[in-house]
Amino acid sequence: MIVRYLLVFLLTVLENRVTAQERVEGYKGDNAVLPCIYSGVILKDLSFFWRYKSYNVYDFNKGQEYLSKQYPQFKNRTQVFPSQFEKGNFSLLLMDLKDLDIGEYKCYYPEGRFVQKVILQVKEILPRTDASQLSNNSTTEEKTEINVLLLAVFGVILHAV
Ligand SMILES: *[C@@H]1O[C@H](CO)[C@@H](O)[C@H](O)[C@H]1NC(C)=O
Ligand SMILES: *[C@@H]1O[C@H](CO)[C@@H](O)[C@H](O)[C@H]1NC(C)=O
Ligand SMILES: *[C@@H]1O[C@H](CO)[C@@H](O)[C@H](O)[C@H]1NC(C)=O
Ligand SMILES: *[C@@H]1O[C@H](CO)[C@@H](O)[C@H](O)[C@H]1NC(C)=O
Numbered sequence: 611m612i613v614r615y616l617l618v619f620l621l622t623v624l625e626n627r628v629t630a631q632e633r634v635e636g637y638k639g640d641n642a643v644l645p646c647i648y649s650g651v652i653l654k655d656l657s658f659f660w661r662y663k664s665y666n667v668y669d670f671n672k673g674q675e676y677l678s679k680q681y682p683q684f685k686n687r688t689q690v691f692p693s694q695f696e697k698g699n700f701s702l703l704l705m706d707l708k709d710l711d712i713g714e715y716k717c718y719y720p721e722g723r724f725v726q727k728v729i730l731q732v733k734e735i736l737p738r739t740d741a742s743q744l745s746n747n748s749t750t751e752e753k754t755e756i757n758v759l760l761l762a763v764f765g766v767i768l769h770a771v
Contacts, residue, residue, distance in 0.1 A: 631714075631727040636707045637735050646717030646726040648698035658700045659718045660688075667715065668702055683710060698722075707732045 636642030646658070660667040665681035668688045680688070689703040700717055709732055717726040 631729055633729045635731045637733050638707055640707055641703055641705045642707055644702045644704060644715055644728045646700040648719050648722050648724045650722050652696055652698055653721050656695055660702050661716045
């Protein structure tokens with residue numbers, strides 16, 4: 611009896627994990643792979659769809675890419691991985707990330723009654739430590755040190771005189 615409950619509990623946990631949201635982080639101007647992995651059997655004439663809010667991000671319809679309804683924001687910026695389809699991997703590569711892309715995506719695989727949610731975060735590329743600024747600062751530091759040294763030497767000389 612208890613074992614049975616445990617099993618049900620475990621399955622529920624697993625189920626929740628399967629439908630859990632994925633989080634993906636990328637950098638502006640960089641690419642990101644939005645994961646969509648279905649673990650069941652893949653039927654022929656595969657169809658799956660990616661959506662952002664209500665916008666069409668990417669459609670694969672009955673075994674073919676179908677992009678004529680693609681929302682302009684995503685034009686020329688999407689790619690899927692056909693060699694991965696038979697493994698149930700419908701992940702989407704989104705290229706040249708923009709702030710506009712931030713938010714929730716959904717991958718639908720209707721035959722499997724499967725929906726994968728992906729939250730995309732797009733971060734600014736961290737500003738590189740500006741080498742010129744660094745060298746400037748160190749130069750000024752060096753200069754002060756030399757000045758202090760000079761003053762000290764001067765002081766010693768003055769003292770000696
Ligand atoms: C997408 O690429 C095609 C072919 O390279 C080009 O003609 C079209 O202008 C591009 N569209 C956008 C929105 O960048
Ligand atoms: C799905 O395909 C993408 C693109 O090839 C790959 O990066 C990712 O590791 C694959 N995921 C799995 C679980 O195989
Ligand atoms: C550092 O030095 C460069 C060249 O001398 C100068 O253009 C720049 O403004 C300096 N930066 C700072 C923070 O002083
Ligand atoms: C260099 O100097 C600039 C301007 O004073 C300052 O903003 C910056 O934090 C300094 N950088 C370092 C590494 O000390």
